[in-house]
Amino acid sequence: MKTLPLLVAMTLGLTAVTAQAAEHTVAMKNTGAEGMMVFEPAVLNVAVGDTVKFVPTDMAHNSQSVDTLKPAGSASWVGAINEPVTVTIDKEGVYVYQCAPHAMMGMVGVVVAGKPVNLEQVKADSKALTATFMMNQTRLDDYLAQVK
Template sequence: MKKVVLATALSLLSLGAFAAEHQVKMLNSGKEGTMVFEPSFLKVAKGDTVKFVKVDASHNSASAIVPAGAKPWKGKMDEEIAVQLDQEGVYVYVCDPHKMMGMAGVIQVGKPTNLDDAKKESEKLSKTFVMNKDRLTKALEQVK
């Protein structure tokens, strides 16, 4: 009986051992210009966590588009937030105060099950940008 309990405990612990944590920086200026998430595109495995790291002040991370059944998120201003992504698909997120400046990014979790819908909704979102209008399109082009 002890062997069964030990084997079960070890297998449960090993499930969490395979999940990874990825970081996305919230920046005033980066490789892709001003008001950016870096990287702007990230591909992760189902169950991984993405941590949005405060580098510069006055940013947050908020989901704008999520796959069906996925949990949306909305971080507070100047808050580092960690989001566990348990649903496959394409996630689009923004910085609320800098959304019109094109501060947006894309996360692909496993298979891009909602890619067509994400592209359609992202096109609408990009029309609200006053600058960096192609940033979201470029990030979505990396989805495979």
């Protein structure tokens, strides 16, 4: 007799979570408003539990997490070249990701889930990645400066 209210409560809870989770789309482009080899939008704010779909708008791109620049214990992702990849953002904080073929061209992006609890750590640790950029050298710094 006591299990029914519990079941109803669980079902309602599940429905609430499902209703809140949003899917966001990021395009992978050769040329965008912010220059060559870009993700758009490059800085994306989401809620924990949302999904982000990376779409190969132009050829020869992928999206993969930079594992030194994301919340501790969060899931990594590696999308295949020319394939869309959908990622569920599972932990609060700042995630930096890159396109592997164009990482040296500064093709990076930022996802912020909830509050940017690890922002200072990511800023400090991003210098190693930024040092490898042959162009768009200030891009990641610029993106991280937009994170609030």
